[in-house]
Amino acid sequence: MDIAHPSDARTEPFAAGEAVVLRSVNTYGRHGRAVGFAVAGRVLVDDDELAVVASPVGSAMRRRAGAGSGPNGRLILPEHWDGSYVDDTWSGAPVVRVHQKGSPWSVWRWHDGTAWMPHWYMNLELPWARTATGFDTQDWTLDVIAGTDRDGTWSVRYKDEDELAYYAGTGHWPESMRAIIERAGKEASSVALARTFPFDVDWSQWIPDAAWPVPELPAKWDQLE
Template sequence: MRVHRRGDRWSVWRWHDGERWTPRWYGNLESPGRRTTVGFDTHDWALDVVAAGSPLDGPWTVGFKDEDELAWMVHQRFVTDEQAFHVRMVGTRLLQHTRDAGWPFDAGWDAWLPDARWAAVPVPDGWERLPGED
């Protein structure tokens, strides 16, 4: 599941194995979602925050992921030093928010399980084309 609260510069991902939520969490740094005619667009910022364990009753391990990827993007001039600094600042906020077990880490997800009767929604024909494309 991916949760991207309006205005946040990150989304939080969590996985379900069919019976329970796994103890792995992923904070993806990205631009705020922008509504389009076909859904939402966002831009990945390379740096991520990963966490493992239980945010409510421990142990709770939190750290950065892909710092080397962000450094490579600066070296290749895909992003400027200033942009990378901004990404690191947002990442530091998410890192602390994750350590503090703020929302959605404190949401008590373990009490919710998807209904086994739910079926996957089929992908509609033409999903891969933007409106107006032939």
């Protein structure tokens, strides 16, 4: 496990439309520090306050290969990973990720080409750090889902609590880290309930440009600095 908050390896912001890779980095047993998941995207905003990245359908992805375990059968423990990756692509609908610099989460929304889809997703994670090819983070398993129910009520709930408990039970996340993750979950839930930034801003400024080519991963997407 590696929970050190990295600093930006690249100080120059990425330009709008530039292809980047978002990577979740952690320590995986005998494999050491490595990329656990990577997805290509295109930058919409990158400045001192925000990083906004869109992954259209077809964006290149890589995820660790190995036997799945846990409550959903999709968690790969370090000892079950052989060091290889599954080639994949982003499917469903284009996703836009908004990360306020320094926050232990990013807020995701999906745009179907006509309108924003109804639910918001808060991915709990290590604050993003700019790299030579994109942004590195560390996924923390637990997530927050927000949206308007059929009766018009705004609701907020956790997602993957069972997976967090499983990882904690196996020692992948020790109790000290679990406490950090759960505290971030409470803070994220408070933001969602209050509908403060970025729930209170006009997301039309972040609609992906449909004319941009689908991004690929850079040649050295799995190399760490």
